[in-house]
Structures are given as structure tokens and as C-alpha cells.
Amino acid sequence: MARTSPSKFIAVVDDEPRVGEIIVMSLTMAGYEAKLFTDPETFLHDLGAMDPAPDLLVTDYQMPRMNGLMLIQAAKRFLPELRTISLSGTLHVSDIKEADCMPDVSVPKPFRQAELLAAVRKALAK
Template sequence: MGLAIVHGIITNYGGTITVESLQGEGSLFTLDLPCVTDGIEKEAGSASALLTRGTERILFVDDEEMLARLGKEMLTHMGYDVVTYTSSLEALQAFQANPQSFDLVITDQTMPEMTGVNLVEQLRRVQSDIPIILCTGFSHLVNAETAHALGVEAFVMKPEGTRDLAVTIRRVLDKRDRPPSWQS
């Protein structure tokens, strides 16, 4: 997992991360998180009930296998049918084979084979109206303005909270002009 993502997760939870490095010996990372004991079960139950849900089919692309797996679990829990790829090239091939089977694409920006921006351009050549959410932990190449200029419906900085991502997905899906893939 990239350090920018780790830093984002830790600071979102009110914690800190420090690093001590010795050349030739390695690095020691120290994570400090606040301890919360009251209300955890109550909050977890109510958060799950309040999530914006859906049934659409989502193509989820992230080269980090762990993030792809977590993304699938989270979105499946929200009711979505999720197809994940850790290869942007394989994701593009799957989309090219059957573009109408997907209602939304969520893709990472920084990937080895093809960046998220390049993937967006290729997906748009196949189906110009596919809704796309572009995610990044840190990138010099893209920001919300450049993503919008590409026609990306939403630009998300990682880590995005579950509730916020659920709202973003629903907002993007509710704007589209075509029926969900399961109604076609």
C-alpha cells in the first residue's frame, strides 16, 4: 500500500505516523491511533443501515490486490454486483468484450500497465457515456479539474470513507441516461 494512502487513512482516524530511517538498515514506522471503546457496536450497526445502496454492476480496477478485494467486499455489501481487476489492460479487454454489461467504472489512477487517465480515454472510445469515478492516493498527473476535463463524473482522493464513496457512487449512477444493465 502506498505511503500516501497509509498517511491518509491514519490522519482520517485522528492518528499520526512517524518514520525513522537508517541508511542500509531499513525504516521503522510508528502508527499512533486514538483508542475508542464506547459506542463502537452501536455506530457500526447504524452506519451499515445508513449506507446508500444499489444493484448496478460496477467494474472496479485497482492494481493493489488488497484494495481491489476490499473494494469488492465493500461495494458488494452495498448491494452492487462488482467485477474487479488488478490489471488495467485486462479490465479494458473485459469492458471491450461487453461494454453494456457495466453501469459504472471505478478506477485507480496510478497503475503500472496503463494509468487511470489512459484507461478512461480507452473506455470512452468504446462507450462514450459510461459513468467513471477516478480515484487516486497521490498523483502529480491528475486532479479534479483534469479529471473533469476528461469527462470523469467524480474524482476521489484515497482513502475515501465508505459512506462518502456510497454517496458518490449513487450520485454518479443517478445522473446517467440509460437503464441499469440488469434492466437491458
């Protein structure tokens, strides 16, 4: 696969470690630098100290204590320019319209690697 240059840093937040690891592996193979967080609160805690700051947040929608749209809203308080992707098998258009902060791209689950990478390119191009 083609490598991106320079490498973009992508934070992945998914409470299912196996799913998150597959996403990180796909992103890494495509030339991105990616790090998995299995807890949205840990990601938010670490966000201010990340160097470099992430260029993109890829987050699951359905997680305990905080859904993906809530995470996006909180993350954008720290990094307003942060690009975001929401992954979900349960996200409805009405959920997005009611959110204070919308993702740049929404990807329905299940998805293929090519669909994920196309969404990443689209989000980073905004």
C-alpha cells in the same frame, strides 16, 4: 445496508488486489454487482464482451503502464455513456484539467466506505 434495485454492475480496476477486494466487498454489501480487475489492459480487453456492460467504472489513478485517466479515455471509446470514478492519493486538479476525458467523480485516498458509496450514487445519478 439498503440494497439497490435493480442492481448496477460496477467494474473496479485497481492494481493493488487487497484494495480492490475491499472496494468490491463494500459495493457488494451495498447491493451492487461488482467485479475486480487488477490490470487495466485486461479490463479493456474484456470490456467488449462483458454482458451486461458495466454501468460504472471505479478506477485507481496510479497504476503501471496506464493511469486511471488514460483508462477512462480508452473505456469511453467502447462505452461513451460509461460513468466513471477516479480514486487517487496523488491526483491533482491540473491532471484532470489536462486529461482528454474527465471522470464523473474524483475521490481522494484515503476514503471511507460512506464516501465511496456517496460517490457511486452521485456518478450513477449523472
